[in-house]
Amino acid sequence: MSETKLTKIIAEHGSQELFIYREFDAPKELVYRAFTEPDLIVQWLGAENWRIDQYEHKSGGRWRFVYKGEMGEFAMRGIMHELAQDERLIRTFEMEGLPEKGHVSLEIALFESAGERKTKLTLHTIYSSVADRDGSKSAIEKNVTDHHLRMDQLFKKIIQ
Numbered sequence: 196m197s198e199t200k201l202t203k204i205i206a207e208h209g210s211q212e213l214f215i216y217r218e219f220d221a222p223k224e225l226v227y228r229a230f231t232e233p234d235l236i237v238q239w240l241g242a243e244n245w246r247i248d249q250y251e252h253k254s255g256g257r258w259r260f261v262y263k264g265e266m267g268e269f270a271m272r273g274i275m276h277e278l279a280q281d282e283r284l285i286r287t288f289e290m291e292g293l294p295e296k297g298h299v300s301l302e303i304a305l306f307e308s309a310g311e312r313k314t315k316l317t318l319h320t321i322y323s324s325v326a327d328r329d330g331s332k333s334a335i336e337k338n339v340t341d342h343h344l345r346m347d348q349l350f351k352k353i354i355q
Contacts, residue, residue, distance in 0.1 A: 202343045204336055211328050213335065215318040217343050221350035223306040223314040227281045229346055230304060236260075239345040254278060258286070273299075282306055288320070298327050312354075 205214040219226050229235045233247045244264035251257050252275070259272040273287040284304040300322045309315040322328035 202340050204332075204339065206328065206332050209325060211322045211325055213318075213320045213322070213328055213332065215316075215320075215335070215339060217316045218309055219314045219316060219343075219346060219350060220312065221314055221354060222312050223308050224281045225350060225353060226314040226316060226346075227284070227306050229349065230284055230306075231278070235349065238349050239342050241341075241345065251275065252278065273302075276301075298323055300327065300331075 201217075203216040205216075206212075229239060231252055233250045236250075237245050237247055240260065244262055246261050246263075247259070248261055248270070249257055249259040249272075254275060254277060256275040257272065258275065259270060261270045262268065270291040272289055272291060275284075275286045277283060277285040283306070284302075286302055287299050288302050289299045300320050303317075303319040303321075305317040305319070307315045307317070320328075322331070
């Protein structure tokens with residue numbers, strides 16, 4: 196496998212949108228599986244700190260992931276809106292336990308072939324407000340690169 200391209204995060208000033216781009220040295224079927232199979236999801240999230248309480252892989256299905264570690268314990272949840280096998284995943288995302296309800300975002304994950312055994316991942320997230328986007332941006336920047344590096348290792352292990 197060759198070296199993958201780095202994660203690129205774009206958040207234009209004043210916009211409710213956030214884009215994340217990453218190329219992986221893995222076929223898009225495998226990258227899609229990493230986003231939709233609980234045993235793979237927990238590996239790139241960080242198995243030592245995450246558990247999956249609920250994951251229904253269907254349109255209208257619910258999902259809920261729980262973190263427990265040095266930052267305390269918190270959960271995130273959402274609803275699956277569309278699952279287009281190996282192509283697209285559309286779901287909502289909401290942090291539980293916030294003092295004010297209604298901070299739900301919509302995430303669209305696109306999986307595109309980028310050559311032999313390579314995949315371009317585009318994550319497009321639309322937030323309820325610019326403030327919500329700005330509030331989550333620093334956590335995303337901190338965590339997403341680690342998640343993508345874990346995905347690289349997971350793909351290397353599976354593809355060997």
